[in-house]
Amino acid sequence: xxxxxxxxxxxxxxxxxxxxxxxxxxxxxxxxxxxxxxxxxxxxxxxxxxxxxxxxxxxxxxxxxxxxxxxxxxxxxxxxxxxxxxxxxxxxxxxxxxxxxxxxxxxxxxxxxxxxxxxxxxxxxxxxxxxxxxxxxxxxxxxxxxxxxxxxxxxxxxxxxxxxxxxxxxxxxxxxxxxxxxxxxxxxxxxxxxxxxxxxxxxxxxxxxxxxxxxxxxxxxxxxxxxxxxxxxxxxxxxxxxxxxxxxxxxxxxxxxxxxxxxxxxxx
Ligand SMILES: *[C@@H]1O[C@H](CO)[C@@H](O)[C@H](O)[C@H]1NC(C)=O
Ligand SMILES: *[C@@H]1O[C@H](CO)[C@@H](O)[C@H](O)[C@H]1NC(C)=O
Ligand SMILES: *[C@@H]1O[C@H](CO)[C@@H](O)[C@H](O)[C@H]1NC(C)=O
Ligand SMILES: *[C@@H]1O[C@H](CO)[C@@H](O)[C@H](O)[C@H]1NC(C)=O
Ligand SMILES: *[C@@H]1O[C@H](CO)[C@@H](O)[C@H](O)[C@H]1NC(C)=O
Ligand SMILES: *[C@@H]1O[C@H](CO)[C@@H](O)[C@H](O)[C@H]1NC(C)=O
Ligand SMILES: *[C@@H]1O[C@H](CO)[C@@H](O)[C@H](O)[C@H]1NC(C)=O
Ligand SMILES: *[C@@H]1O[C@H](CO)[C@@H](O)[C@H](O)[C@H]1NC(C)=O
Numbered sequence: 001x002x003x004x005x006x007x008x009x010x011x012x013x014x015x016x017x018x019x020x021x022x023x024x025x026x027x028x029x030x031x032x033x034x035x036x037x038x039x040x041x042x043x044x045x046x047x048x049x050x051x052x053x054x055x056x057x058x059x060x061x062x063x064x065x066x067x068x069x070x071x072x073x074x075x076x077x078x079x080x081x082x083x084x085x086x087x088x089x090x091x092x093x094x095x096x097x098x099x100x101x102x103x104x105x106x107x108x109x110x111x112x113x114x115x116x117x118x119x120x121x122x123x124x125x126x127x128x129x130x131x132x133x134x135x136x137x138x139x140x141x142x143x144x145x146x147x148x149x150x151x152x153x154x155x156x157x158x159x160x161x162x163x164x165x166x167x168x169x170x171x172x173x174x175x176x177x178x179x180x181x182x183x184x185x186x187x188x189x190x191x192x193x194x195x196x197x198x199x200x201x202x203x204x205x206x207x208x209x210x211x212x213x214x215x216x217x218x219x220x221x222x223x224x225x226x227x228x229x230x231x232x233x234x235x236x237x238x239x240x241x242x243x244x245x246x247x248x249x250x251x252x253x254x255x256x257x258x259x260x261x262x263x264x265x266x267x268x
Contacts (some may be wrong), residue, residue, distance in 0.1 A: 010168075026099065026126040031092035034060055038120030041067050042077070044130040049076075051089055055182035062091055062101055062112070063184075064132055064149065075132055075156040076149050077184040079112035097124040099136050099147070114147040132158045154184065157191075163201060164193040164245025172208070199244045216246070 024040050032038035041052030049065040050139075051060050052074060061083055063074035079101055088104040089111070100110035114136050124146060126136050131133040134149035150161045151171050155178055157163065174192030179185045190204045191211065198215035200223075214223030216237045221227060235248045243246060 024128050026091060026093060026124075029095050031090055032086040034089040040128050042128045042130045042132075046130045047128055047132045049128045049134060051087070051091075054178075054184055055180070057083075057182040059085060059086060059183075059240075060089050061090070061184060064128065064134060074184065075154075075158060076134070077154045078149075080154055080178075081185045081186060084111055093124060093126065098147075099124075099126040116147045117144060131160055133160075154178075155187075159249055160247055162245040162247045163191065164199075164243065165195070167242040168246065193244055193246065195244060199239060201246065214227050 006033075022154060024042050026032060026040060032040060037050075039048045041048045045067050047064055047066050049062070052063050052065070052072050053060055054074070054080075061074075061080065062078040064076040065072045065074045084103050086103075090104075092100060092102070094102075094107070094110070094113070096102040096115045098110075098116055100113040101111055107249050107260040116136065123139050124136055125139055126134060128134050135145050136147040138144045138146050150158075151169070151173065153161060153163075153173055153175050155175055157175055161175050163175065170194070172192075174190055177187035177189035177203075180186045188206045192204070193199055194202045200215055201213035201221065202209045203211040212223055213221040216239070219227075220235075237244065238245045
């Protein structure tokens with residue numbers, strides 16, 4: 001009897017500690033505070049979401065980074081052009097169901113917000129996924145995705161993220177470098193899908209195009225002949241009335257912006 005009780009207690013301790021360590025959601029009741037070093041971590045421990053200061057900066061930003069890489073390497077930044085100047089930041093589901101970042105005791109004017117007009121007050125939660133995607137979910141039977149960080153890339157193109165635009169969703173998914181290693185604000189290098197008869201991916205320095213992918217041949221980008229070697233990436237090019245986009249399932253980073261330049265990592 002005693003040993004059964006002991007076993008149950010150990011199991012309870014295991015489950016309780018397990019849940020407190022691995023929370024991957026922000027709910028109305030569970031928010032994260034910079035002051036307390038709080039983060040949420042994806043189910044398989046791949047990505048974490050929390051507060052960070054880049055380089056020598058003391059400014060605070062909300063970002064997503066690889067949980068198991070010792071040097072914090074942000075792949076996405078929420079308030080990239082609106083830093084918080086102290087550690088009073090709080091990221092929470094606000095009264096209208098948006099995921100919003102507030103400074104100090106502020107509750108009305110967020111520093112950053114998902115700002116989704118259809119959010120159902122008190123009925124949404126945010127979750128960090130193993131893909132690196134932060135999603136805002138309507139907590140009903142349909143579990144509709146109201147907003148996702150993959151829709152608003154910063155400088156890092158992860159597997160399964162898109163580059164392109166959609167008239168239906170109004171999203172224009174492009175990648176822009178940080179201003180400097182100490183400032184994740186929008187820099188002057190960008191990588192985006194250009195519309196046209198044969199859409200192509202173009203890398204810009206300021207307004208000057210410095211590299212083009214060439215057009216999509218049906219299998220590869222004509223400007224990246226090396227791509228033929230990799231047919232396993234499940235590349236998906238969409239060119240229909242209201243959407244032009246490309247994504248790839250490389251299971252790693254495709255492009256990343258390093259101060260002043262974009263560095264290709266995979267695709268080939
Ligand atoms: C920090 O930011 C707050 C809000 O924007 C501002 O009122 C305050 O003056 C800033 N403090 C410093 C030290 O810059
Ligand atoms: C927030 O409010 C509490 C209680 O009113 C106060 O003690 C605290 O200093 C405030 N924090 C900030 C950052 O303004
Ligand atoms: C929310 O969206 C509105 C309309 O697009 C915009 O004017 C406002 O600045 C946005 N607020 C935040 C905090 O992003
Ligand atoms: C949040 O959601 C509401 C709708 O529920 C919307 O009207 C509002 O503009 C959104 N943004 C902010 C910053 O509150
Ligand atoms: C979603 O709603 C259900 C039913 O109300 C609730 O039990 C659950 O805790 C909610 N999940 C989150 C993450 O808020
Ligand atoms: C997408 O955004 C970029 C940068 O703001 C802009 O130059 C480009 O024209 C936009 N593309 C579309 C299709 O709206
Ligand atoms: C881009 O930004 C860097 C650093 O801020 C600057 O040195 C460079 O002149 C800028 N280039 C263009 C084309 O604006
Ligand atoms: C390729 O993409 C399709 C459509 O998104 C998906 O159903 C399929 O599982 C993917 N295959 C692999 C090997 O990732």
